[in-house]
Amino acid sequence: MPNHMINRRALLRTGIVAGGLLAGVTSLGTAVFAGTAQQADDPAPDQRPSTPDQAWAALREGNRRWVDGTTTHPHQDAARRKEVAQKQDPFAVVFSCIDSRVAPELVFDTGLGDLFVVRTAGQTIDPLVTGAAEYGPAELGTPLVVVLGHQRCGAVTAAAESLHEHKRLPGELSQIASSLRSAYKRSGGDVDKMIRINTVDVVNQLKKDKLFAPRIAKGKLKVIGAYYSIDTGEVTRLV
Ligand SMILES: [Zn+2]
Secondary structure, three states, X not given: OOHXXXXXXXXXXXXXXXXXXXXXHHHHHHHHHHOOOOEOOEOOOOOOOOOHHHHHHHHHHHHHHHHHOOOOOOOOOHHHHHHOOOOXXXXXXXXXXXXXXXXXXHHOOOOOOOEEEEEOHHHOOOHHHHHHXXXXXXXXXXXXXXXXXXXXXXXXXXXXHHHHHOOOOXXXXXXXXXXXXXXXXXXXXXXXXXXXXHHHHHHHHHHOOOOHHHHHXXXXXXXXXEEEOOOOOOEEEOO
């Protein structure tokens, strides 16, 4: 990409953030980007994925490296730190659990400036969390949101036990159990099923989000659900 293209795009991105402008400027930015020599569905190796499918393909490739033990740890050096110091343009939002074994940057073999990451216990959601997930797609045109549940989720297990025994969890932990009540009821007490049901529930909730729905309708955004296996490291798409 010629330098003036990069600068023009960076300028537009900065304008979006500074001015709080949404759709109009974002689509102009995309138009400038699409005007380069690259084909829309065939990004150059180090070009940021710009469509939902490109973004998912990049995450899948990264996860494949993680599973195979062939990670390349991209974008994790001083040069990348400098590159993204003044602006960021992540290609996906990953909304996952707080679990220490499910770090999105690692399991998708990504680096600095690649992902917006939102994490709560059992990837439970409320308006504050939704706002955090909205930021990338609404302000920067991030094309993909991945809701990532995972095997042996301690939060979902604790919530299931609490709901099963009608014993309130201490402090605000009880909010997590409340948020998972519906998934619990439909799981028949099977925790792994409950993890998957909750993940799909969150996807469906986000798809109805006021800022997401119009972007989804235009094909500019996809919200998908996936499941991470702690045993194998593999991410499998659920919906
Ligand atoms: Zn978890």
